Each structure stands twice: as structure tokens, then as C-alpha cells.
């Protein structure tokens with residue numbers, strides 16, 4: 001493990017992992033257990049070509065989020081928020 005050429009790929013992988021975890025935590029915070037900032041439930045309105053789930057609320061402000069980590073949504077329980 002003293003080979004310095006290994007250091008860059010390891011750092012790169014750690015960097016990617018950090019990005020993934022950060023993205024996951026951000027989406028989880030936005031998802032807010034299925035509720036928009038206004039207190040109404042998110043409703044799925046679209047799925048993009050990469051599998052991201054688009055959610056919007058029904059309040060006049062039309063809050064909107066995109067979820068790419070699907071298991072965040074499944075944490076709600078019966079998964080019937082869609």
C-alpha cells in the first residue's frame with residue numbers, strides 16, 4: 001500500500017463517495033418524510049429518462065423536487081406516495 005500511484009484513485013473514489021452521500025442527505029432533507037415545506041404531501045408528477053422521480057405539492061407555490069435515490073421515497077412505508 002506504499003505505492004503512491006494508488007493514492008490518486010483512492011482519493012478519487014473517496015471524493016465520489018462523499019458526493020454521493022452528500023447528494024443523498026440533501027435529497028432526504030428535501031423529501032422531508034414525504035412532505036413539502038408547506039406541509040402538503042409530495043405527489044409524483046414525472047419520471048425523467050435517468051429514473052429520477054419528480055415530485056410536486058399542490059399548494060399555490062408549487063414546490064417541486066427531484067429524487068434520484070429511490071429508497072428515500074420507500075422509507076415512507078407502504079410506498080404509496082406516488
Ligand SMILES: [Zn+2]
Nearest residue numbers: 038057059063
Ligand atoms: Zn407547497
